[in-house]
Amino acid sequence: MIKLVLILWYLFVGGLWLLFLAMVFGDAFGTNFKNVRKQAIIEGLIPTFFITILCLIIALIPNFIGAIIRWIVSLFH
Known part of the structure; x- marks a missing residue:
C-alpha cells in the first residue's frame, strides 16, 4: 500500500512539474516549428x-522521512 501511495505521489509531482514547464515554455512554442x-x-x-x-x-521528501524514521528506530533497537 505504501508503494502504491509513493507511486501516486511521484506521478502527482511529475504532473505538476510538466504543468510548470508548460507554463514556462508556453509562449516559446505558440507558433509552428x-x-x-x-x-x-x-x-x-x-x-x-x-x-x-x-x-x-x-x-523525494517521503523517502527522506522514511529513512529518518528507520534511523531513529534503529537507534533504539
Missing part, C-alpha cells in the same frame, strides 16, 4: 532548472 522563439527557450532554462530541482526535492 520553424518560428520557435529560441530566445524564449534560452530564457526559460534557468527557471526550468530550479523548478526541476524543487520538484525532485518535493518528490
